[in-house]
Amino acid sequence: MAVLLLAVPVAFVGLVVALVRRVVVTVGVNEHSGVVQIARHTRRWGIVGLLLGAVAAALAVALGQRVDALGRVTALAPTLLGAGILLGTIAGELTARPSVGIRRSAAVETRTLGAILPRGRAVVLAGSTALLVGALAIGAAWGATDDQGRVGRVFSRICTVVQADLGPVTVGSSRGPWPGSFYVLPLAVALVVLAGLVAVALHAIVNRPRPELDGRGLDTLLRRWSVGNVLTAATVTVLGTLGPVAIFMASALADETCGGRAVEAVVAWTAALVGPFAIGAACGLLAGLVLTPTIKVDDLPRPLPGDVAPVGAPVR
């Protein structure tokens, strides 16, 4: 539990960074009304999705033990949170319909995901996913059957210890819960479903109709934000899953009854470092999702050149 305390400062830093770097684009009251309307619509759905995901995750944590006392349902909490956010994004993008008039214009352009993909976030997601896949692969490979016959639920070691009075004695130890196949299989299925939701959300964002040609730049920015939110939601899920997996791994490998192999020591230390960091980063990124970029409409129309300014010199 003490190791989890390390996650708190990382989450705090994430929150501060999200607050400091929060992007707010201000537009005039009569500017780009179509894009502003879509931004509000998708943001509303995003918040609904976030709330639904948070409720589902909280239920999985609070009631998951009743459904499965061994924690397989509880382990799905980060995925449920991410799925809620992604479903909200998908619903918002698919139902966003710009108002069309009698004369309708469109750009002759091919919208691609590559043009609006925030590379940094994509790299962070890819790196996190690689770490999680690696952890789950090691967990599945090193998992052993527990005393109840459940495959891949504990980490076992058997060694021979030379004792002064008894001579060589075979000693065995099993520690769990270990993220072996018992936990990896449901997690893998959930993550594959989540990857499908990410693909659907990205497709929906790229193919959402453009509202108006003069707001093209702002609309592209809005799409980039939406893609960023999708990648962040997926990263929160991956890191939120990786954190507990790494911590349980480090805890099980810390058994000193039998001296572990060098590779086990490396995995144990890496997991001990990665676990709290992953949880903290997930919390920080979640804060970033709540403080998502937004378009603010300036209520007062901008002064026209020559208007008398209430204070100071007139605007030229």
Added chain:
Amino acid sequence: MTLSTVTVDVLDPTPPYEQLRRQLADLIGSGVLSPGDRLPPVRQLAADLGLAAGTVARTYRELEQAGYVRSRRGGGTRVAATAPSPTTPQRALEEAAAAYLDRARALGVAPTDAVDTVRRLAGG
């Protein structure tokens, strides 16, 4: 980079697929869209213009039959390497004038009155 656009007027008596076909043919014929340039996917252009996907699909089909574009499954629709003879500004103007007269006729305006309107707007 110049942004090429197409516009559809739903009150125009010319069907939307024909309005689109004419504008895209002009863009290709005048060299604004170069050989190999990719046209927007049917669903994307239809959604942007608030039209049915079948309308845009018909436009693309007619452009393909006329040799302006080539469609390949999975590769989208691209401007053909050898497009038909380029549209001259004179020909494009004549097509636009014909569309204007069609609309005037649909509104019950005589061609002479329609020409007078143009003359008045042009300040002549």
